[in-house]
Amino acid sequence: MNDKVRESAAYHPRIKDWPEDERPREKMIQHGLLALSDAELLAILINAGTGQITAVDVAKTMLTQCRTLKGIAELTVDDLKTFRGIGTARAVGIAAAFELGRRVNVEKFDAAPVFLSPADVAARYTPMVRDLKQEVFMVASLNSSNRLISEQTITTGLLNSSLTHPREVFRKAIIEHAASVILIHNHPSGNCEPSDEDVRVTRQIVEAGQIIGIPVHDHLVLTASKYTSFAERGLL
Secondary structure, rough: OOOHHHHHHOOOOOOOOOOOHHHHHHHHHHHHHHHHHHHHHHHHHHHHOOOOEOOOHHHHHHHHHHHOHHHHHOOOOOOOOOOOHHHHHHHHHHHHHHHHHHHHHHOOOOOOOOOOOHHHHHHHHHHHHHOOOOOOOEEEEEEEOOOEEEEEEEOOOOOOOOOOOOOHHHHHHOOOOOEEEEEEEEEEOOOOOHOOOOOOHHHHHHHHHHHHHEEEEEEEEEOOOOOOEHHHHHOO
16 A cells, blocks of 8 residues: 555544535534434534544444433543543533533423422423432422422432431421422432332331421332332322
8 A cells, every 4th residue: 555545544534624514513503403413413512533533433432332312411520531532621511511401301390380299290300310320319398389499409329317317308398388398319220119218218207297297298219211109109
């Protein structure tokens, strides 16, 4: 192989050398976001390639290894940095973009919704937790009309009584004169069946709520696509 052929084989055009209507940014401006593939949208976040690979190449590698955008959304900053061409700044930017997407899903709902059923609760909180790799335990405080007053994350990690003391669960509810609370936590495993510890901790919190006069209306265990309601199961 002569030098000219060898040089041609090694050459990998940069995105800025592509025809203008094929470059992700220009394509988006001319034709809109829907005209872009997942890899092209991700490439805009990545911004630039490295060496002889373009940002689109990096994006395609990520999608191939993670299979879906949801798979990428579940990655931590450290996970993202394992891909060639993704440093700390780019990893943070990608993680932030997916988090914004999750928050947009949450904002689709009323900022102070009325919860009339477990499905209402699941609709609000599933987008918040569906991509998390750790369990989080949240408390929603409600007024007498079952309208949301506030929500807070009490613990991150496996649900257990040493971390979810009733005083932490009810502290804000008492200050805000809440009429009731709903407990929410996720199972990243995808299995929404409550564990024995889930049931034990819930009953401890329910008993405390009865004493202080703030009943626990429900406890939902959420996965990415399903939920279990303690109230519907008769577990409260």
